[in-house]
Amino acid sequence: MFTEQEKEALYKCIYMRRDVRTFLPDPVSEETIMKLLDAAHHGPSVGFMQPWNFILVSTDQVKERLAWAADKERRALAIHYEETRQDEFLSLKIEGIKQAPYTICVTCDPTRGGSHVLGRNSIPETDIMSVACAIQNMWLAACAEGLAMGWVSFYKKNDVRDILRIPPHIDPVALLSVGYTDHYPEKPILETANWEKRRGLNDLIFSETWGNSKS
Amino acid sequence: MFTEQEKEALYKCIYMRRDVRTFLPDPVSEETIMKLLDAAHHGPSVGFMQPWNFILVSTDQVKERLAWAADKERRALAIHYEETRQDEFLSLKIEGIKQAPYTICVTCDPTRGGSHVLGRNSIPETDIMSVACAIQNMWLAACAEGLAMGWVSFYKKNDVRDILRIPPHIDPVALLSVGYTDHYPEKPILETANWEKRRGLNDLIFSETWGNSKS
Numbered sequence: 001m002f003t004e005q006e007k008e009a010l011y012k013c014i015y016m017r018r019d020v021r022t023f024l025p026d027p028v029s030e031e032t033i034m035k036l037l038d039a040a041h042h043g044p045s046v047g048f049m050q051p052w053n054f055i056l057v058s059t060d061q062v063k064e065r066l067a068w069a070a071d072k073e074r075r076a077l078a079i080h081y082e083e084t085r086q087d088e089f090l091s092l093k094i095e096g097i098k099q100a101p102y103t104i105c106v107t108c109d110p111t112r113g114g115s116h117v118l119g120r121n122s123i124p125e126t127d128i129m130s131v132a133c134a135i136q137n138m139w140l141a142a143c144a145e146g147l148a149m150g151w152v153s154f155y156k157k158n159d160v161r162d163i164l165r166i167p168p169h170i171d172p173v174a175l176l177s178v179g180y181t182d183h184y185p186e187k188p189i190l191e192t193a194n195w196e197k198r199r200g201l202n203d204l205i206f207s208e209t210w211g212n213s214k215s
Numbered sequence: 216m217f218t219e220q221e222k223e224a225l226y227k228c229i230y231m232r233r234d235v236r237t238f239l240p241d242p243v244s245e246e247t248i249m250k251l252l253d254a255a256h257h258g259p260s261v262g263f264m265q266p267w268n269f270i271l272v273s274t275d276q277v278k279e280r281l282a283w284a285a286d287k288e289r290r291a292l293a294i295h296y297e298e299t300r301q302d303e304f305l306s307l308k309i310e311g312i313k314q315a316p317y318t319i320c321v322t323c324d325p326t327r328g329g330s331h332v333l334g335r336n337s338i339p340e341t342d343i344m345s346v347a348c349a350i351q352n353m354w355l356a357a358c359a360e361g362l363a364m365g366w367v368s369f370y371k372k373n374d375v376r377d378i379l380r381i382p383p384h385i386d387p388v389a390l391l392s393v394g395y396t397d398h399y400p401e402k403p404i405l406e407t408a409n410w411e412k413r414r415g416l417n418d419l420i421f422s423e424t425w426g427n428s429k430s
Contacts, residue, residue, distance in 0.1 A: 009224035048411040055421045119368040132347035153334040165424040196263040206270045209380040
């Protein structure tokens with residue numbers, strides 16, 4: 001059902017997709033944003049609960065408050081790193097909220113679908129995992145559309161709830177910056193910065209039971 | 216950088232991908248499985264922690280024990296549904312572990328990358344969300360390769376730990392059945408079975424703050 005060209009297009013997207021922190025001020029059309037959100041909305045979800053919402057933030061006023069929350073958390077976290085690692089950490093550009101034309105807050109509503117969502121009853125965190133799958137669809141769509149996306153996970157959830165008036169039972173699981181960039185990274189930023197290395201895939205695969213190396 | 220055809224190929228994959236529960240016994244080549252796992256391994260991860268492992272199960276003996284764990288949980292969960300909904304629930308085929316040639320247990324190691332993984336320090340569950348993004352890459356790759364995949368989330372994690380000898384600190388977040396099928400669903404199985412409806416995307420989007428409808 002998929003031609004070789006179609007398969008290659010998917011893999012190209014999977015291998016090229018990067019977390020981006022540097023954005024151009026160029027506007028993004030609402031039509032393109034809707035393509036990303038529709039891709040997200042067609043992600044899988046446990047018990048088909050579709051627990052996601054998307055808050056589109058494009059005003060400077062709200063973006064500045066989100067950037068403030070992220071920067072506050074960044075400074076707090078820096079304290080937990082040892083001396084050299086702390087300088088290294090503080091030199092990393094970890095978000096581009098004020099630069100990117102859009103920040104999309106993706107939330108998870110754990111109450112959606114009622115008290116006994118099929119599958120979520122056994123493993124409750126399948127709700128946020130569903131949201132993560134939706135985000136990955138969005139990320140691949142952004143890459144194919146020539147857009148850059150960055151997933152910001154530096155914030156206290158209650159700060160984001162306050163800023164975006166999110167009810168207490170709703171989980172603001174991600175802040176996604178979306179825009180164009182002239183710095184689309186070839187490799188993960190943290191790999192280039194020597195923060196972490198890519199692991200060898202074969203070391204991560206086991207056969208039949210944990211620890212039993214393949215071949 | 217992406218042609219219109221390439222974009223369409225990605226969207227085709229995103230829109231066609233389904234959770235599958237019915238498999239043919241036809242074998243799947245190890246080469247194809249490796250393509251899926253490499254796609255997973257190129258998913259995003261918080262602090263580039265790459266917290267995943269993949270346990271490939273293909274022997275009948277181990278698959279039967281996993282199917283037993285899933286069926287036990289299914290019967291236990293059925294008790295929580297009310298009468299009509301219980302019959303409806305029990306009539307659903309919720310897993311195809313014994314049918315599919317492969318079951319892949321995907322795990323999350325929350326200790327990988329040390330005590331202060333960048334980003335995970337603020338939102339600890341970004342580790343399992345990273346694993347979910349990897350799974351979504353795998354799922355799209357499976358779809359493009361003409362394979363079917365089903366995400367089983369009916370089990371007690373300690374049963375799966377016992378069966379696959381997984382250490383207590385490692386989280387077995389998903390059991391994925393992978394194989395060929397002659398029943399690739401056009402719509403989500405739970406939609407066809409009238410268990411849940413697809414929500415309208417516009418109702419899930421807010422502008423600037425929660426509850427503030429777009430347009």
